[in-house]
Amino acid sequence: MRILALGGCGEMGSVAVRAMIDDPAISDIVIADRDQSKASVFANSLGRKASAIHVDAQCDRSLKQGLQGCDVVVSTIGPYYLFGPRVLSAAIQSGVHYLDICDDPEPTMDMLALDPHARDNRVTAIIGAGASPGVFNLLAARALAAQPQAEEIYTFWGTGGPLLPGEDLSLLDNAGNPTAATQHWIQQVSGQVKVYQDGTLTPATPLQAIHLAFPGSRSDRCHVIGHPEPITLPRYYPRIRQSVNLMNMPGYLIYALEKAAKGVDRDAPQSIQKAATALTAILSDSTSQPQDIAYYLVHLVKDRFRHFLPPLGAVARGPDGNGKTRITGVHMRSRPKVDDIAHSTCLPTAIILRMLINGEIKQHGVMAPEACVNHDTFFRQLATHMIMDDGVDATGYVDCQAQKIDQPYTPLRLPQTHSAQTR
DSSP, X not given: OEEEEETTTSHHHHHHHHHHTTOTTOOEEEEEESOXXXXXXXXXXXXXXXXXXXXXXXXXXXXXXXXXXXXXXXXXXXXXXXXXXXXXXXXXXXXXXXXXXXXXXXXXXXXXXXXXXXXXXXXXXXXXXXXXXXXXXXHHHHHHHHOTTOSEEEEEEXXXXXXXXXXXXXXXXXXXXXXXXXXXXXXXXSSOEEEEETTXXXXXXXXXXXXXXXXXXXXXXXXXXXXXXXXXXXXXXXXXXXEEEEEEOOHHHHHHHHHHHTTOOTTOTHHHHHHHHHHHHHTOTTTOOHHHXXXXXXXXXXXXXXXXXXXXXXXXXXXXXXXXXXXXXXXXXXXXXXXXXXXXXHHHHHHHHHHHHTTSXXXXXXXXXXXXXXXXXXXXXXXXXEEEOTTOOTTTSEEEEEEEEEEEOOOOOOOSOXXXXXX
């Protein structure tokens, strides 16, 4: 099996490549990048299986030449609005299977539109095969397997507790500039985002507050953020009438995001970077304004009395047989052995690739992980990269709990505005 790792010498791609290289089913990994010298240095560090080529992903001819003779392309190059549909189209035309870590809603929809073409060419294309989306989708799949009558599905992530003084949120790169992840965060909390509500995909204002209950704990305030999960999950679970991606964050972080996002002008893409820079300034002790410090102190007290949800998970909601509310919550009782964005994102990619080349994924078409990846098999393999909480092992670290609430079932509703909900 010959793998083309597009962007394979980058921060994300290099993690995926290192996780793939020892798989006996893989005979060759071709590190493809616009900077061939960088790709060559990385390939030489990996041994005989790896080689390097020049590929310019903005050039269709270069892309198709790079795809020749390969069985699967793993693309970790962004931004996906620029490269996602282009690389996927070239892969489909070349008859090459495809994986990526796309976390942008708009290119997700554009790539899903290529599904018939991929089916016709017998190509398997799995988009969003990272952490969020990716792991989150499979946590949601686990919740929906336990509660198949659910009509709502929520994916969420957060800090799991209050913001600690001096806590490093890793918002800046080594040069002191906002990371791509920080800019992506700003992009997904500004303007309008997509949620699935009342059986249709609809625009919504980000950072709206919604109280979400998790089994075994009280409900806590979460906030709407744009992401692909609400786009793909209802596609494969027709009963779902509502799907929203949420953040469960300390109050001061939400305050900072609201303040920074006000500076975003959708007609001026550079404003995303400026807003990301503003966010890092608000969260910096050295540059916070008196008003920011006051809000920080207020939220520091308020957050001590909150019941935060687990750091990442999913909740399914729906009626039980008597018309009462039933919820099912899923989360992982573990932490990564290597806890950074690149490993959290790209180790799942390597696992899903392994399942594909081992014949555990057979469907053709363009799809999200929940459509084709067995969640139990995936989490068993992910366990090898995790440190389990005390008292749990690899068979039980994905915790699934159900709870009945003695109230008539009604769907959660998003408020119309968010102007003062967190202050």
